[in-house]
Amino acid sequence: MSLTERVLITGSAGFIGSSLGERLLREGKRVRGIDCLTDYYSIDQKKANLAILKHYPSFEFVEKDLNDVEMGDLLKGVDLVYHLAAQPGVRASWDQFDTYVRHNIMATSRLLAALEVMCPHIPVVYASSSSVYGNTKEIPFRESQRCSPFSPYGVTKLAAENLVSLYSTNYGLKTVSLRYFTVFGPRQRPDMAFHKFLLSVLKDKPVPLYGDGRQTRDFTFISDVVEACVRSPQAPSGSVINVGGGSRCSLKDLLEHILPRVTERKIRIEVISPQAGDVSDTLADLEQASKYLDYQPKVGLCEGLKEEWDWICRFYH
Numbered sequence: 001m002s003l004t005e006r007v008l009i010t011g012s013a014g015f016i017g018s019s020l021g022e023r024l025l026r027e028g029k030r031v032r033g034i035d036c037l038t039d040y041y042s043i044d045q046k047k048a049n050l051a052i053l054k055h056y057p058s059f060e061f062v063e064k065d066l067n068d069v070e071m072g073d074l075l076k077g078v079d080l081v082y083h084l085a086a087q088p089g090v091r092a093s094w095d096q097f098d099t100y101v102r103h104n105i106m107a108t109s110r111l112l113a114a115l116e117v118m119c120p121h122i123p124v125v126y127a128s129s130s131s132v133y134g135n136t137k138e139i140p141f142r143e144s145q146r147c148s149p150f151s152p153y154g155v156t157k158l159a160a161e162n163l164v165s166l167y168s169t170n171y172g173l174k175t176v177s178l179r180y181f182t183v184f185g186p187r188q189r190p191d192m193a194f195h196k197f198l199l200s201v202l203k204d205k206p207v208p209l210y211g212d213g214r215q216t217r218d219f220t221f222i223s224d225v226v227e228a229c230v231r232s233p234q235a236p237s238g239s240v241i242n243v244g245g246g247s248r249c250s251l252k253d254l255l256e257h258i259l260p261r262v263t264e265r266k267i268r269i270e271v272i273s274p275q276a277g278d279v280s281d282t283l284a285d286l287e288q289a290s291k292y293l294d295y296q297p298k299v300g301l302c303e304g305l306k307e308e309w310d311w312i313c314r315f316y317h
């Protein structure tokens, strides 16, 4: 990684892409970002993310869709690719499956085909997801267990992950797929639970809770995810690795105990019916991450949530 000349980040205006970009730029890397600024959530938030990256002269931005960008220009001079561009979110994926297929599967396929022809030797890191596992009771989730996605979004993330593996086994592309588990922290997407909870608290509104709150999630702080990304080119080619936070918690516990402590405010809850596609529990087995990336999550739930709360307060003022 230290010898890397120029890193390409797809989805660089997004939550994780911009956080990774900032870390690499701060370390002196040259970064080319591509993003088509989809309207899945506020473009203002994406522009604010980009504005931070644009402070660095070594950042170059391409506002284009991976489905129609000129790949030769995009990949010129690049020696490491982080492929994070995607249409995220479980709930919307029921109604707009074609959009998910386009951004998650077709865009990945086009990128991989171009890499195979133009620069088959550069490492490619794909942002996969815990959603590939589905609603399984086999906990903690191991990379070797059967994947059975529970939402159309999960189906597209698994299809793209399989494409990445195909290009590794058939054409020798140097790939690593990282399965992120519910990422949180500053710049989190506004459709994600913590962002919604904290914004409701800030605006003194009831916090929306889908279902009975007994569902649990393995929450992963953004700087831990970024660290795993930075280390991932050292993993064996073709690997698939969980990136969890080691902070599994039920939403009920979070709302009753952690949120009041972090925000120092009273929390009112509004219960909303459970959403199709939401799984009961997630928890990452981190053995592979520890073995191949020497990865251990560093930031716990309270500490990370406090950072997100401070960011929410700044961002909405």
Ligand SMILES: NC(=O)c1ccc[n+]([C@@H]2O[C@H](COP(=O)([O-])OP(=O)(O)OC[C@H]3O[C@@H](n4cnc5c(N)ncnc54)[C@H](O)[C@@H]3O)[C@@H](O)[C@H]2O)c1
Pocket (backbone or CB within 6 Å): 010, 011, 012, 013, 014, 015, 016, 017, 034, 035, 036, 037, 038, 039, 040, 046, 064, 065, 066, 067, 083, 084, 085, 086, 087, 088, 102, 103, 107, 127, 128, 129, 130, 157, 179, 180, 181, 182, 183, 184, 189
């Ligand atoms: N946030 C999480 O908790 C989480 C968990 C598991 C996996 N992931 C994966 O991590 C990646 C980043 O997630 P995020 O939360 O930062 O999402 P995000 O929506 O904030 O970022 C994704 C970015 O990709 C861009 N994009 C989408 N399709 C594109 C295309 N065809 N061409 C160019 N740009 C395109 C979007 O405009 C967006 O800015 C995604 O692949 C997502 O599936 C995220």
